[in-house]
Each structure stands twice: as structure tokens, then as C-alpha cells.
Amino acid sequence: MRTPHATIEAAPTSRATGTSAPSTAGPSTGKGAPGVASEPASTGVRTRSQHQRRKRIVQAAAALASRGGVEAMQMRTVAERAGVALGTLYRYFPSKMDLVVAVVGEEIDLLENSIERRPPSAVTPSGRAVDVLMRATRGLMREPELADALIRSLIMAEVETPFGDRMAGLLLRVAGDGLTAETATEEQFALTGSLSSVWVHELLEMLRGRRTHEQVQRRVEIAAARLLADFTATPSA
Amino acid sequence: MRTPHATIEAAPTSRATGTSAPSTAGPSTGKGAPGVASEPASTGVRTRSQHQRRKRIVQAAAALASRGGVEAMQMRTVAERAGVALGTLYRYFPSKMDLVVAVVGEEIDLLENSIERRPPSAVTPSGRAVDVLMRATRGLMREPELADALIRSLIMAEVETPFGDRMAGLLLRVAGDGLTAETATEEQFALTGSLSSVWVHELLEMLRGRRTHEQVQRRVEIAAARLLADFTATPSA
DNA sequence: ACAATTAATAGAATCTGTTCTACTTTTCGA
DNA sequence: TCGAAAAGTAGAACAGATTCTATTAATTGT
Secondary structure: OOOOOOOOOOOOOOOOOOOOOOOOOOOOOOOOOOOOOOOHHHOOOOOHHHHHHHHHHHHHHHHHHHOOHHHHOOHHHHHHHHOOOHHHHHHHOOOHHHHHHHHHHHHHHHHHHHHHHOOOOOOOHHHHHHHHHHHHHHHHHOOHHHHHHHHHHHHHOOOOOHHHHHHHHHHHHHHOOOOOOOOOOHHHHHHHHHHHHHHHHHHHHHHOOOOOHHHHHHHHHHHHHHHOOOOOOOOOO | OOOOOOOOOOOOOOOOOOOOOOOOOOOOOOOOOOOOOOHHHOOOOOOHHHHHHHHHHHHHHHHHHHOOHHHHOOHHHHHHHHOOOHHHHHHHOOOHHHHHHHHHHHHHHHHHHHHHHOOOOOOOHHHHHHHHHHHHHHHHHOOHHHHHHHHHHHHHOOOOOHHHHHHHHHHHHHHOOOOOOOOOOHHHHHHHHHHHHHHHHHHHHHHOOOOOHHHHHHHHHHHHHHHOOOOOOOOOO
């Protein structure tokens, strides 16, 4: 029943109610319904104007969310601000969540760049991890409304969300000296993943006004100290 | 503005559109939460019929959610099933989330009872904690739709949600021998809290179909082993 | 018992995410 | 260059949560 139009995005969220069709979902019967057009890879690229449109949309969305939060980020408003039709917005982002995920993506990019520019300097793995996490915290808390909206939505996302995994991967890199998703043991992966989820939880509590910045730091430190103790030393197994 | 009717519940959720009202949500101390310094203090107690109405509502909600998930748990339907008017439902539960929170409360009660009846027998704190968490996992996964709906909504909740805290308290009790929120150190509290958030995250991943029961168990064990090592001040555990 | 206050009810109305329709403009291959 | 398919557009339509209105029971103080 769910007929997600013909998506432009590669990995739409689309609530998995029923059939979570792989990417290019079956188009509706009403319209042209061209055989799913194999892969948009034909032209492979988005037109420049499409890139721009997309950018404008994400920008508008972020702008709106950075004030009023998700509530202020209404699809109609976003479309209007971005200068596209509601239908177009939905073609680019099949659901509000997809839009949120896109906005989050930008934020994480920012963090990764920051880390690349100025890598954490602490000597212990947990020290470096805490450094990165608190840096991310500060970055996100600069726009609390946005952060709130983003984190929440991400946790809610039904499908593959780049957030947790990207964060865990990031921690893996900074904590384990040069570790990557490939060279890490399952346990190491689990550990950074756990730390990541602790951090997300603390962030949420902070956004709820139930934690101060200091408390978050303390708790993250406590968890990191234990989770990442002898991180690069004992492959255990 | 925002005239939340005259709520019957003590801690309504009410999205904080604009200026988050003082949100007298601060009870948390167990159920009952008398007074709260509000107007409902007049009669103090709810009539029997009100208890019943409330019960019917929560029941209907749980029943609906245990099938179709939150989606099937529509306010109109709940009201109808419970035999109350939509307005009445909203008087008892100012938002859908409040209703969800109530349903969750019942689930946690169940778990607590289960633990009381059959306390975890493992010898290490982390062993006992894992026991409890996996028991909770099995309980929740018995009704995946419900679990999904509940967990998600709780994480989304804007305000004070009994979930994380209650879970952390529970872990505190089973891990630290007879510890309570009062006798525990801040660090111990932080640690059980962290373990709780790791568990919630794994549960979510499981609901998303990205983890098997075994994987969850393994990851929870890994995290618990580190977080709760020497939990009761006994190095080398 | 009786007026005033509070709780409930039915149902309309509002708000916002999402879908649908009918049409116009772009893009692009032949 | 021509024309079909894709992409865009405007705006109506639909759905479900939440709010509002008018009216009818209950409850309670005196």
C-alpha cells in the first residue's frame, strides 16, 4: 500500500510498514511507473540543479530546526523556505525522518573534519575517546534544538542510521591507534559501540535538562575508563 | 497559554512548545507521588470509578499496541475500546506518550515482580545484571510490536521517563548486594545507568533486526563485565 | 435536598505529515 | 529538432493526534 514515489535519495528511510522496498521502490500504478528505471546510475549523477535543490532543502531544514526544533521543521515550511513544491520535497526525502537523517549527516561530517584537523591528543584510548565525545557534545549543544531533534529522530529511525555506527567507528579510530572496522576485534567493536550508546544517552539526558555538561563529562569518563581499559592491549578472544 | 486541561495524572508529558512550562514533573519517587503541589490535591485521591477508567484505558492501549504497535494504538480507538470519550482519554493522558509511559510502567512492574519471585542467582554482580537484563529482553521480545513501540516512545519522551532510572535502580539492587539509590555511590549509579543505556540500545538494534538474541547477550555481557567489575568494592572480580 | 463545581460525553474543528491529481517544464535519446 | 519519460509545481485530499465547544452526569459543600 505504501507507495513511496520514485525516490531520488539512495537510501530512503521509509517506515518499514509492510514492504520496505529496496531503494527504488515500486512506483505507483497511477503515474508513469517506468519499470523502476533500473538504477539511477544511468546518468549516475544528479544534475547540478538537483544537487542545489537538495542542498537548499537540507539547509532550510537545518535552519528551521535549529530554532524551534523538529516541531518548527514542518515539511510545508521546509518546502516553502527551500523554494520547492511539497511534492518535490517528498521526492527527495520520502519522509521527515529522511530529511533529519540528512541533516545529521552534515553534522557528523563536521565533526570528522574537526577531528582530522585537530586529532585528540590524550595518551590513553579512553582519554582520546572522551575528548572526541565531548567535542561532539559541545558542537551539538551549540544548537540544542537541532541536536535534540536530530538525536531523537535518529534513535527513532527504523532503519540503518549512520549515527551510531559512524560514531562507533570514529571512536575505534581514535581509541585504538589506527584501528578500523576491519582490523578491530568483535569485542573492540562492541566496546566502542557501547561507549557510543552511553554517550548518546547522556546527551539525551542533557537535552532533557537532567544533566549538566560536567555531569555528562564525568559519566562518559567513568564509562570510557572501564570500557576502554587496556583497549589495544588485550585482544582477549 | 497552554491550558492542559485539568490533568488527572501527576506528571503529564506535554511537549514544551515554546517555553517549556515549569513542568511540575518531578515526582518520580515511586508511584503515588502525593501532593506534587498542584490543584488535584483537593480530593487527593481518585474515585474508584476513575481508577477503573484509567485501568481500562491502559489495558485497551496495551492490547492495541501489542498487535499493530503504536500505529494501531490510535487515540480514538483506545478511547473507543476503553469505552470513554476522546476528551476523557485526553484528560487522563494529555498525550499519546503519556499513555505509552503508563503502559511501560506496567511492564516494568511485571519485571520487578518476576525478579522478586525468582532473584538472579549468578555469583558476580555483572552475572546477576546480565541475568536480569536478558530476562527483561525475553519478556519484551515476547511482544515485539509492543516492545518496539514502548522503547521508542520512551526514548522520544521529552520528559522524565521512569524507564532508564527504574532499570538502573533495578540493576543497582541486583548487582550491588542490597544497594539502593541511597546507599550507592555516584559512580555506581553512573555505572548501572550506563549498562542500562547499553542494553536499551542493543534492544533497539534487536528490534530493528540488526541483532540476534545471542548477539545482544554477548554484547551486554561484554559491557557488564567491564562496567560492573569490582562493583562492590572487591578488586579482581 | 440544592446550587456550584468538576468529570464525562459526543462530535466538530484544527494542525501537520503524507499522498494524490492534474499540469507544466526539463532532460535526453534518436 | 521532436517527443516521451522524468522532475517539478500548485494545491486538494487524507489521516491521525490534539484541541475546542456545547451539553449532560456526578460529586460535594452547606
